[in-house]
Amino acid sequence: MLSATSSPASEALSHSASVSVLGLGMMGSALAAAFLRAGHRVTVWNRTAAKSGPLVAQGALPADSPAAAIAASDLTVLCLLTNDQVQEVLDGVGAGIEGRTIANLTNGTPASARELSAQVEQRGATFLDGGIMAVPQMISGPHAYVFYSGDERAFATHRPTLAALGDTRYVGTDPGLAALYDIALLTGMYGMIVGVMQAFALARTENIPAGELSELLVPWIGAMLASVPEEARAIDADRHLTDVSSLTVNHAAIPNFLSAFRDQGVHPMFLEPLQEVLDQGLKAGHGADGLSRLATLFVR
Known part of the structure; x- marks a missing residue:
């Protein structure tokens, strides 16, 4: 386009x-x-x-x-x-x-x-x-x-x-499309920034310096971003089966994140909504799908 x-x-x-x-x-x-x-x-x-x-x-x-x-x-x-x-x-x-x-x-x-x-x-x-x-x-x-x-x-x-x-x-x-592209890209940015800030908050509870964690976060996030084109292809084809990490696996893991945040005195606000979406995905029978399925689950 x-x-x-x-x-x-x-x-x-x-x-x-x-x-x-x-x-x-x-x-x-x-x-x-x-x-x-x-x-x-x-x-x-x-x-x-x-x-x-x-x-x-x-x-x-x-x-x-x-x-x-x-x-x-x-x-x-x-x-x-x-x-x-x-x-x-x-x-x-x-x-x-x-x-x-x-x-x-x-x-x-x-x-x-x-x-x-x-x-x-x-x-x-x-x-x-x-x-x-x-x-x-x-x-x-x-x-x-x-x-x-x-x-x-x-x-x-x-x-x-x-x-x-x-x-x-x-x-x-359509005059609304520029704003849609803008908000879509900024959504990806905010998701990354908020996730990074939540990671820093968790590390601070054990006096881990943010500078030390950043040296680990940058290459880790970069490696994960390399999967974005593959996720996009799955979304465009509406084929979400995965041999990497299914919704079922993530659904089982997220409660550990929420418990860790609460135990460390960090608000779990970033991942609580994800748990709700994963609940919805499993109820709809998408447990074997990868995280690309979230793109369809977010749409009301």
């Missing part, structure tokens, strides 16, 4: 365009700075006007209102804290977005992206939703990329400008 990828920020150097950035938190400021480095004419706005100072010093043009910022460019990038704030900004501008392209790079849900898209289109503008797969320090670097979904023509038109932020990955005309 991924299509129309570009090379990173180097592609944008050969294009000059005007772009407005609304929202100058850590990520929004990084986006605006990347557009400036790529040679674009950048207009910025933030609710707290003082945050625009460093970017103005780099050549950005300050706007005194969202309406003025949107009017200054064909493309406006929004990077606010929540989509409720995006909604508030767009409601304040009203019909002032007509003829413009709104690219919302605020973290949100597929449903909110679809709702915003419908409202923007009703006001005579085009809409792109985006999911940023980078931290601010990575923006415009070789490993940064952004998922985009929504109006395909708008994406094609503004892709050279958006390439200043990193690789561009268009995932479809």
Whole structure:
């Protein structure tokens, strides 16, 4: 489904365009700075006007209102804290977005992206939703990329400008798809981080240094990640039988984890829900299946 990828920020150097950035938190400021480095004419706005100072010093043009910022460019990038704030900004501008392209790079849900898209289109503008797969320090670097979904023509038109932020990955005309990809990848990240933090918490109960445990965790987790493509193939084929570790085996093991956590005074919140899902899997007759079966059990 991924299509129309570009090379990173180097592609944008050969294009000059005007772009407005609304929202100058850590990520929004990084986006605006990347557009400036790529040679674009950048207009910025933030609710707290003082945050625009460093970017103005780099050549950005300050706007005194969202309406003025949107009017200054064909493309406006929004990077606010929540989509409720995006909604508030767009409601304040009203019909002032007509003829413009709104690219919302605020973290949100597929449903909110679809709702915003419908409202923007009703006001005579085009809409792109985006999911940023980078931290601010990575923006415009070789490993940064952004998922985009929504109006395909708008994406094609503004892709050279958006390439200043990193690789561009268009995932479809449904405006909710970028948020779905974003949340799916972040879910994997959070699962890993929470699991690692729970491991550190358990080790601390016996005064095992986190640095010592990390030297063991990194290669262990890396080895386990090597199985992800195989799990994906099992899910796509809906064939989950395994000769590695079945649901029955894991179902028998998880109570030991829960008991160990409780005995050591660590909350077992990370694995308690897994026990419930494994219970469900065995009741449904999937005991011989591997852990790839969880992908189907998580769906209500």
